[in-house]
Amino acid sequence: MTDPDAELITRFRTGDEHAFVELVARHHTTMLRLAQTFVSSPAVAEEVTQDTWLAALRGIDSFEGRSSFRTWLFAILANRARTTGVREQRTIPLESPEPAVDPARFTANGIWSSPPIDWTEASEERLDAQSLASALQSALDALPPRQRQVVLLRDVDGLTPEEVCDILDLTEANQRVLLHRGRSHLRTTLEASVGTL
Amino acid sequence: MLRLRRQPDLVCQQIVELITDYLENSLSRTDRRRFERHLADCPHCSAYLAQMRETIRLTGRLRTTDLTPEMRGEFGELYRRWREER
Numbered sequence: 001m002t003d004p005d006a007e008l009i010t011r012f013r014t015g016d017e018h019a020f021v022e023l024v025a026r027h028h029t030t031m032l033r034l035a036q037t038f039v040s041s042p043a044v045a046e047e048v049t050q051d052t053w054l055a056a057l058r059g060i061d062s063f064e065g066r067s068s069f070r071t072w073l074f075a076i077l078a079n080r081a082r083t084t085g086v087r088e089q090r091t092i093p094l095e096s097p098e099p100a101v102d103p104a105r106f107t108a109n110g111i112w113s114s115p116p117i118d119w120t121e122a123s124e125e126r127l128d129a130q131s132l133a134s135a136l137q138s139a140l141d142a143l144p145p146r147q148r149q150v151v152l153l154r155d156v157d158g159l160t161p162e163e164v165c166d167i168l169d170l171t172e173a174n175q176r177v178l179l180h181r182g183r184s185h186l187r188t189t190l191e192a193s194v195g196t197l
Numbered sequence: 198m199l200r201l202r203r204q205p206d207l208v209c210q211q212i213v214e215l216i217t218d219y220l221e222n223s224l225s226r227t228d229r230r231r232f233e234r235h236l237a238d239c240p241h242c243s244a245y246l247a248q249m250r251e252t253i254r255l256t257g258r259l260r261t262t263d264l265t266p267e268m269r270g271e272f273g274e275l276y277r278r279w280r281e282e283r
Contacts, residue, residue, distance in 0.1 A: 012276070020276045021269050028268075029261035053272065057279040100213045101245075110208030115241035120251040136255055155256040161221065172223075180217035187252040 005069040013060060024053060027070060030157045031077050037145040037152075038081035048084055052077040071163045074153070078167050100184035119194035132193060139189035147182035154179055207235045212242045216249055 003009075005026070011019035031052065035045035055076055056063075063072055105114040140151060149168055153159045159167075165175050204227060207215070212235055218224050219232050236243050264272070 015280070017273050017276050021264070021272050024272045025264045025269075028264060050271075050275065054275060054279065057276070099210075100216070101210070103210070106208075106210045110210035112209045112241045116245050116248055118244050118247075120244075120247045132255065133259060137259055140256070140259070151256065155253050156259050158257065176217055176221055176223065179221075180214075183217060183249060183252055183256075184213070186256060187248050190252055190255065191248065 003065065003068050009069060027073060030152065033152055034074060034077060034149060035081045037149045039084055044084065048081045052080055071166060074167045098181055117191060119191060135189060135193040136186060139186050143182050143185055147178050150175055150178040151182035204231055207231050209239065209242055213245060216246060
């Protein structure tokens with residue numbers, strides 16, 4: 001599969017400033033959001049993101065295309081943000097029990113007593129109202145950092161599990177646990193929002 | 198007829214915890230069969246699965262914000278600095 005960024009990279013390496021700015025525009029939001037999961041303030045996240053672009057420019061000759069450009073770029077960002085270490089990393093033990101669904105919604109035998117309200121049909125037309133999207137965005141912003149990192153890269157930006165493991169230095173199993181918790185939180189939020197929209 | 202070594206059925210509360218493994222294709226063949234057997238009989242868990250898929254789809258549609266003209270200027274400058282130092 002060819003790297004979707006390949007053309008812009010070739011162009012900026014041969015002097016096309018506009019191509020570079022396009023490349024920044026393409027990845028900036030994800031980088032900023034990812035940086036924010038590691039550091040305490042939006043200003044620091046901006047700084048880390050800018051530094052990452054400068055490091056990417058300076059290191060572009062060492063980018064050999066073994067991974068996709070964005071995997072390479074996001075890994076630089078994650079490393080820099082981690083070492084910036086402004087925020088004491090809250091470590092969330094993976095084994096802490098955190099059910100996907102409130103146990104009160106099941107009988108003692110594990111059967112639904114309060115089954116999910118069916119909202120998938122309704123969501124399409126309601127998303128146009130933007131309320132659902134903003135509820136989802138707030139829920140994403142409120143996820144614990146490590147869940148947020150994984151959901152952001154997997155579901156918002158569409159990276160593969162392997163790429164996410166590389167960038168965040170996770171095992172596949174841990175990546176899946178974090179993804180599961182994050183998605184389960186978001187589903188709960190959507191279920192609650194659809195009921196009130 | 199005697200059925201040999203049939204695994205116990207999964208219950209709803211287990212289904213909601215296995216759902217990501219199912220979607221990520223990381224269940225064993227046996228567990229995948231147990232999972233699908235449960236789904237076939239349980240409209241609530243089928244609805245739940247549909248909701249997880251919808252959640253993933255909607256998350257994928259969260260839009261990125263455009264660079265402001267000011268930021269475009271700043272990144273243009275960063276680029277020009279890099280060109281000069283090369």
